[in-house]
Structure formats: structure tokens, C-alpha cells
Amino acid sequence: MLAETSARDLGFPNAYDRRQMSDGPYIAESASLIGDPARANMLAALMDGRALSATELGLAARVAPSTASGHLSKLVDGRLLSVISSGRHRYFKLASPAVARVLEELMVLAGDGPPRYRPKSRCSEEMARARTCYDHFAGKLGVAIADSLASRELVVLGDDGGLVTDAGMAFLLELGVSIEERKASRRPLCRPCLDWSERRWHIGGGLGAALTLRCFEAGWTERKRDSRAVTVTHAGKRAFEQLFGMRL
Amino acid sequence: MLAETSARDLGFPNAYDRRQMSDGPYIAESASLIGDPARANMLAALMDGRALSATELGLAARVAPSTASGHLSKLVDGRLLSVISSGRHRYFKLASPAVARVLEELMVLAGDGPPRYRPKSRCSEEMARARTCYDHFAGKLGVAIADSLASRELVVLGDDGGLVTDAGMAFLLELGVSIEERKASRRPLCRPCLDWSERRWHIGGGLGAALTLRCFEAGWTERKRDSRAVTVTHAGKRAFEQLFGMRL
DNA sequence: CTGACGTTTCGGCGAGCACCGAAACGATCC
DNA sequence: GGATCGTTTCGGTGCTCGCCGAAACGTCAG
Numbered sequence: 015m016l017a018e019t020s021a022r023d024l025g026f027p028n029a030y031d032r033r034q035m036s037d038g039p040y041i042a043e044s045a046s047l048i049g050d051p052a053r054a055n056m057l058a059a060l061m062d063g064r065a066l067s068a069t070e071l072g073l074a075a076r077v078a079p080s081t082a083s084g085h086l087s088k089l090v091d092g093r094l095l096s097v098i099s100s101g102r103h104r105y106f107k108l109a110s111p112a113v114a115r116v117l118e119e120l121m122v123l124a125g126d127g128p129p130r131y132r133p134k135s136r137c138s139e140e141m142a143r144a145r146t147c148y149d150h151f152a153g154k155l156g157v158a159i160a161d162s163l164a165s166r167e168l169v170v171l172g173d174d175g176g177l178v179t180d181a182g183m184a185f186l187l188e189l190g191v192s193i194e195e196r197k198a199s200r201r202p203l204c205r206p207c208l209d210w211s212e213r214r215w216h217i218g219g220g221l222g223a224a225l226t227l228r229c230f231e232a233g234w235t236e237r238k239r240d241s242r243a244v245t246v247t248h249a250g251k252r253a254f255e256q257l258f259g260m261r262l
Numbered sequence: 263m264l265a266e267t268s269a270r271d272l273g274f275p276n277a278y279d280r281r282q283m284s285d286g287p288y289i290a291e292s293a294s295l296i297g298d299p300a301r302a303n304m305l306a307a308l309m310d311g312r313a314l315s316a317t318e319l320g321l322a323a324r325v326a327p328s329t330a331s332g333h334l335s336k337l338v339d340g341r342l343l344s345v346i347s348s349g350r351h352r353y354f355k356l357a358s359p360a361v362a363r364v365l366e367e368l369m370v371l372a373g374d375g376p377p378r379y380r381p382k383s384r385c386s387e388e389m390a391r392a393r394t395c396y397d398h399f400a401g402k403l404g405v406a407i408a409d410s411l412a413s414r415e416l417v418v419l420g421d422d423g424g425l426v427t428d429a430g431m432a433f434l435l436e437l438g439v440s441i442e443e444r445k446a447s448r449r450p451l452c453r454p455c456l457d458w459s460e461r462r463w464h465i466g467g468g469l470g471a472a473l474t475l476r477c478f479e480a481g482w483t484e485r486k487r488d489s490r491a492v493t494v495t496h497a498g499k500r501a502f503e504q505l506f507g508m509r510l
Numbered sequence: 511c512t513g514a515c516g517t518t519t520c521g522g523c524g525a526g527c528a529c530c531g532a533a534a535c536g537a538t539c540c
Numbered sequence: 541g542g543a544t545c546g547t548t549t550c551g552g553t554g555c556t557c558g559c560c561g562a563a564a565c566g567t568c569a570g
Contacts, residue, residue: 039299040372041306041365046297050528054290068547078530083548085528093371102537102546116367117289123341123360124288170425177418177425298558316517326560331518333558350516350567 065105150222162258313353362396398470
């Protein structure tokens, strides 16, 4: 059945040629931007959702400032980054949550396949314990929060995506997490996000972002300098034990 | 606050350098594989989950057989494709649903941003009407099925992920969709999948796959030759009208 | 065995691109 | 105004990698 295809169309345009006009080149454009190691390092450094300057991103990628500038121009042109100018600085951030999703999925892919060579522990101990994933918690902390909320049926994660129950809404309201305006947004409220260190789901989407924002505002968590890693403060430990019944 | 960073670490390893040891190079490896137009065309051609031979993929990418062979070796090495040998043919398919997810997310990214130049209609009329997305329905058909199931609360999609209700389970059982064994799998049962043509959610995950498989088995839908496009048969039109209350 | 076909390997060609340093530009601070 | 700093542009260098055609390998058919 396959011989027929090749015999019929030998050297002539066929159905597969038409597909060339399809998606391939478009995804290649974005993918090749991510595909350069220097640019990938920059993007990875921006995965926490913050905006960084060109110099900082150059250091992250270990390239000269001029090289970094060139890469950043391409990433902005390719709509993977957006830029805001402030004085003599220019701050770059991921253009959209969709970009973060692609990167996160790529990390899952990179983490796949067991026997592959992988130098030392790719992720540091503290990164595995608690970090931000674009704009929500990941690592053991993120998974623990997700487990806690799920076990009390404040959210339902099941095997399949996530939902916030009515009780969950009440809980969040009481916690001071503003979730109402997020429901209007097109962004999924409670997207499950596969954790590359824990290999389990944690809570992303608008809910994950709001909850995480609240934890920083309340002083329960703090960002480690120049890293996606997160530390839980003393107040945070108390709060998390009371709210989520977890010990850290 | 930033000047401090650069002054302190001028020319020396700093926190950002350490991040180089992090995820960047790993995601770059996969991304650069996808980033070549020829390889991207091959991957796009495999998005329907079928396995194709090296020659077919060469035609899809418009490259010589020898070139195609080289690309395919790299994709297999990079764990994006898996290969099964059969006689003098070798058939290639996507290595995992995770690969399909990355590609799908990249398509969403490529579809982002409005004013960008885009020749003609990127997707043909028939592709927009009904197609497969790796292993489940997408396009108007996929969205219509999702809407129907949601409106009758057989699944709950909300803004946020998806869940199958008890009534939904009963419905699927009656339909002859074998869903039980899929619950055991680690694959999400009802992952919402953003549709790049409709810009709305349709149903992916194990449920989407099982439902789609059932439709093909029942003869309600048929694959267009050499394409991801799908046609609905006469029997299918009747069935879909009865089951989902839709007219096509 | 012999010929046909799908696939892979090899050698060579050419283009694209990442990299850097030097210099220019613009904003800020003294 | 002048010095400093963050950022960008420009020119030049080197390497990688995609591409093809020719030839080799293995399988299948007669």
C-alpha cells in the first residue's frame, strides 16, 4: 500500500508536499530560536516570570554583551520575549504564559528517557525542594500544596486536569487570594503542570499564580537571589503547617 | 540594585553562571532538533500518531532520501522519534505523547500574535473542519464534541482542565468507549488541548484518544489519505447528531 | 542467483550563524 | 560639561550543519 504511493508520485508533488505548506516551518521558527544553547539559557533564566536586563542574561548565557544583545533581538522578533525600557536598562521577560508552557514541556521531554548521561544532579537540592515555575510554585513545595488541597477536596486533581470546588473557592477567599477576576481571563484557572523533578503534578494556571503571589506578599516565602529557588520563612512554615497541614 | 551585581562579579563566575549547568542546554538539544525546517515538517507529518517510512517522510520534508535518513537518525537519537523495522522498511513515529504536546504547544505559539504575515490560509478548510491532533479530534469537530459533552455535564471543562463526571463515565461505557484501563495509566485522562485553528479547547488525553478510536472503529469518521484531516461519514453524521446533538 | 528497492554511509560543497572586539549611541550621575 | 555605564551596531573569523549524489548494504521477489 505504501509502494503505490511512491510509484505513483515519483518525483512529483504529492500529498506530502502540500503538507510542507502546513505547520512545519512555523514551529521550526520558534523551535530554532529556543534551540541555541545561549538563548535557551536565557529563556531558562526567565522561567520564573521576572524581567532581567540584557547584561544579566548575557552572564546567564556566558556570552559577551554584544552577543547577548543579538540573541535578545531575535527572541523579541520571534515573539518569545517582550521588552520594557526603563532608563538605560532594558528588561526582558517571557512574552506570554504560552512560552513558559513550551519551555516546561521541553524540560519534561529533556527529563524523559532514563539511562541517558546526566552530569551530577542536574537540579540542586534547594531547587528540588521549592522553586517557582514561571509564576507558581513547583518542586516538593508545589507538589505538597497540590496534594494538600486535593486531599481536602478544595481542588480536584484526579488523573485529569484540575477543578476548584465551591469549598475551595471559599478557602481561597478566606486566604485573601483574589481569584474572581482571574476567572474572567482566558487563562486556565487550575492547569496541572508536570513537575520535572518530582514527576508529579503541581498546580499552575491562574490559581497557582494567585496563590504564589499571596505567599510572597504575606512573607511566607522568599526568592533566593538570582535563582528560581524559593525559601520558606519561619512565618511561612507556621502558616503552611496550619493551612496545608504540612511539615517542612 | 543591579549595578551591584555586575560590579561584584565582573568577569567572574556568579549565580547566573551556575544556572548554565541547569536546564538550558537540555531543552536546547530537543528544541534545535525541532528547529530545522525539514525535521519540523517530518514531525508535523507524524502528528497524527501514525508511523511513516523514511521515504514518505523525505517527501514530506522535500529532501533527498539520504538527507531524510540523516535527519531521522538524529531525531531517534534525540528520543523524539521511535522506530520499528519491518522487512526492508523502517517506520518512524513520535516517541511519546510528550513529544506531541511540545509540538502542539509550539503550534499555539506560532499561531500567536495577530498582525504577522501569514500566506493564505495556513490550514486548509478541511483541516479546520475536522482533523486529528496526535490521537484525538481537533478542529470544529473536536471543539463541538467538547462543547456537547460539557453542556450536558458529562465532562466539566470550565476554564480549567477537564474532569469526567459519573454521568460521563456511564455515557462513555454505554458508548463502548473503554476508559477503565486508561485511568490506571499515568497519562491525564481528560487534558484540555488548545486548538490552534479554533483558539478554543478540545478534549485530549486518554479520553480524547479513546473516544476518537471508537469513532474510527464504528465507521463514523475516516482519515483522509496522507493527511490529518478527517471526514465524517453518513453514519457518523447520524450518530453525532444523536449522541452529541450536533449538525454538521 | 539476479535484479529491484528501501535505506544508510561517505565525501564534498556551500550557506548560515554564533562568537568576539571595537566603536558608536543614549541615559545617568557627578 | 565630562565621565561612566548599559546597550547596540558593525566587521571579520571560524565552525557547524544541511544539502546532494554516488556508492554500499540488506531485504524481498522472481
